[in-house]
Amino acid sequence: MEEKETLLDFIQQQSGKLVEQTITHTGLTFISVLIAVAIGVPLGILITRKKKLSSIVLGFAGVMQTIPSIALLGFMIPLLGIGAKPAIVALFLYALLPIIRNTYTGIIGVDPTVTEAATGMGMSNRQLLYKVQLPLAMPVILAGIRTATVINVGVATLAAYIAAGGLGEFIFGGIALNNTTMMLAGAIPAALLAILFDWLLSRLQHLNFSKLRRRLYILPLILVLLSSFYLLPEAYESKVKAGFTPEFMGRQDGYLGLKSVYGLNIRTVVINDMIMYKAIYEKKLDVISGSSTDGRVKAFDLAVLKDDKHIFPPYYAAPIVREATLEQYPEIEAVLNSLSGTINDSVMTELNYRVDYLKQDPARVAKDFLVANNLWKAPRGGNKGTIRIGSKIFGDGYILANIYKMLIEGNTDLSVVTKTGLGGTKIVFDALVNNQLDMYPEYTGTGLLVLLTPPKQLVDSLIANSQQVYDYVSGEFRTRFKIKWLKPIGFNNTYALMMRKEDMKKLNIQDISALTNYVNHR
Secondary structure, three states: OOOOOOHHHHHHHOHHHHHHHHHHHHHHHHHHHHHHHHHHHHHHHHHHHOHHHHHHHHHHHHHHHHOOHHHHHHHHHHHHOOOHHHHHHHHHHHHHHHHHHHHHHHHHOOOHHHHHHHHHOOOOHHHHHHHHHHHHHHHHHHHHHHHHHHHHHHHHHHHHHEOOOOOHHHHHHHHHHOOHHHHHHHHHHHHHHHHHHHHHHHHHHOOOOOOOHHHHHHHHHHHHHHHHHHHHHHHOOOOOEEEEOHHHHOOOOOHHHHHHHHOOOOEEEEEOHHHHHHHHHOOOOOEEEEEOOOHHHHHOOEEEOEOOOOOOOOOEEEEEEEHHHHHHOOHHHHHHHOOOOOOOHHHHHHHHHHHHHOOOOHHHHHHHHHHHOOOOOOOOOOOOEEEEEEOOOOHHHHHHHHHHHHHHHHHOOEEEEEEOOOOOHHHHHHHHHOOOOOEEEEEHHHHHHHHHOOOHHHHHHHOOOHHHHHHHHHHHHHHHHOEEEOOOOOOEOOEEEEEEHHHHHHHOOOEHHHHHHHHHOO
16 A cells, blocks of 8 residues: 655655745735835825825725635636736735725824924925835834735735636645645645745834835835746746646646656646636637536637547546445436436537536536436425435536436435535545535546556556446445446546647647647757
8 A cells, every 4th residue: 555645745746846836926925015015105195195085095995805815816807817917916906905004004193293393394295204204104014014915925825726826726736636735735835935924024114214214225126026036937937838727737647647658848827627718718828628528629619639648548427326325215326327328428518518608507408408308307396315416616517416416306206405516526525425425427537547546557457448447446436435336428528638729730739749749849
């Protein structure tokens, strides 16, 4: 039995990527803080002069602070696309409130007798501001910058959601794969960065600024220097950019396999599945990971690269069910098996197209399919018991969960509760093993490589034969987990690399080996 990978092992293996993403994270944080200081401090000064504006300015900054960070990033995508721009704008908006508020509070809080004395000495408003108010208010202003920096270190982890990089890549990958080591590899450096930057700014905050006015110019220089970190990794990377989901990044039948088998060394960004197809269509990415039956392949005029070294095994979909559930409600097995052979690759692609691209309700798509194939029946009422059906976050999971629900409720006296969009494989599988679900749709290739992880020699002997993969996986699941694989539905939703058709034709790239040669010799 192989020893479990430790955090130290993971850090050593991923040291280059970890350094790169730490630098990117630092750059994202300080670019946004620099912009927030450049805009927030003058706004804070302005509202000390025009106090009627204070409620409007502080109110706006406060509202931005209350919007959930993931929602704010989502709002930015239609306006600015993916990558650094929307992330920086969102982080800038988060940093505004503490900087504006502390600038305002610090200047207003200067002792009136001091300002009166300065005015009595003949100082103009400008001299009063630069020679008296700002130096005395600087500890309070720096406290605001300090708060904004710590906030942005945390929020910047979400930048990976929209392909802006940073330590969130490890965190999202760890969540998708239920890999605590990977999550800690991102979370611990992020926490250490927050502590380090907070400590450094606290030292700066306690200086006597009334005596060190000329040295204040070093603060914007430091912010500019740290902001430039974001540009460093890009200078040494391939110009061809790939966008991969967090789960794909950490799987042997994903980017790890692409590197070890093909030797592919491509510039990668972690990106959410919901936006990566649009990103490649808009030429913000050149290559993406995906599913061969995804409807967006058709919608965005993409083509699948041939897996000429066979790292992607067969991914035939089938419902997997707890044996305890089948013993309690044996009637569901025949009902679910009635779906076997009814959905081939082209049918699944069309169903996914309706959900992923046309944005139709998965329940409607599921019912239309069942009606067209004479499989739909009105629900009986469901008073015998309840079946809990889960799915991953992908469109086909939502569709299949709804198909299963309608089949069971129309053909048995059971009711169904669906828990869809549960994230990556390990999350939904652990929910099944821990009796939080009764069933969900899974793929034979995922069961083989992600959940069973057999020795490479065994994988190599099975991978070319879909029936052998199914037989091995179904046998091992019953032995190890008391989970039964029912009959395959019919379609093979294999992992794939995709490019724009126009680029494949122009560059004469038809398979992954050709892509590797092109990337590695650029």
